[in-house]
Amino acid sequence: MDRRQRRTRSLIFTAFSTLLERKSYTSMTVQDIIDEADIGRSTFYAHFETKDELLKALCIEIFEHVFSDELLSEENHDFSHHSTFKDRITHILYHLQEKQQSIKGLFSGECGEVFLRYLKEYLYCVFDEHIIVKDNIPRDYAMDIAVAAFSETVRWWLKGHSDYTPEEISRFYFESVDI
């Protein structure tokens, strides 16, 4: 990827994140982002088709990191091979904590729901591998609840209670959801 492209892409992302801290997503216009990033109009549209695509791209960039397995070895926390489901969850929470600053803005207002929707998609894959469901409950229901409760946990944590540790959050989650 061209250096100029990376630079512009980065300018747009940071402008977008910065604006999210003062403006709501829907009230924010493409023009606002262009002005904040200080780039040409056509340049923006060369990178992203719409404002929604920009949001999606930013979310994906964050999740690529949060759910990446490559980074495990680089970690100082010893979750090299996720023996238990709880370890895997705690590990994801650690990664989310690292990206806290980037994520915080995304929670504000309407795009918080978009962020959490994308988060759920990734979580669904992780949970699908580990979850064991009681036989008197439909599996897809249990999945939905487990994922929704976890994404709500993340929202609660990073939006005003970020002083708790990943381990504590993990404990809260597993004591509240019966899976």
Next chain:
Amino acid sequence: MDRRQRRTRSLIFTAFSTLLERKSYTSMTVQDIIDEADIGRSTFYAHFETKDELLKALCIEIFEHVFSDELLSEENHDFSHHSTFKDRITHILYHLQEKQQSIKGLFSGECGEVFLRYLKEYLYCVFDEHIIVKDNIPRDYAMDIAVAAFSETVRWWLKGHSDYTPEEISRFYFESVDI
């Protein structure tokens, strides 16, 4: 309230609901609603300031019914005095089932999240009265999870699994969430 006003309001609501079954909320324009309802442009704006206000008004109209206590006496189900929390929940599920047709369209796409956000506001009040939280878990966390899990339950139920009875749904919920 004037008969003409009620008529127009109703026309707008039904037009909006009808459109939601073919178009997504964001792609839907005020003009679309006006055309579908077959009313004048200025008439729409005399009733609702924005599209969002319309959505809000529709949600509120539904919830006013679902969470109303007056209707209890009219019910054939005997939940006259909600002795237990579970009874109260089951009762709400019955009311949601009645409004199923109106609600179904609201789940599609982006406005589903708006609907669920408003639903959560009402649920928060109900849960706040009944919930008893373990002392090693923050109360506001437990509340958030309980409410989020229930709203997700409602989404799952009405969006593709509406063949289950309110009692079954209630059981699923209380077996999955540990409160």
Next chain:
DNA sequence: CTGTTACCGCACACTATGTTCTGTATCTAT
């Protein structure tokens, strides 16, 4: 019967969007 109110429908200013074009700067490969 009369004053009030809601509606129609048309027009208008305004804002944001997405595209297109030309010239310039920056990168890449031979």
Next chain:
DNA sequence: ATAGATACAGAACATAGTGTGCGGTAACAG
């Protein structure tokens, strides 16, 4: 180092949707 490709700036443009304003008509309430 030079040549061709690519990304960017800046401006112009058509398009579409928004919200408001006004005169005329029909329905309502007392």
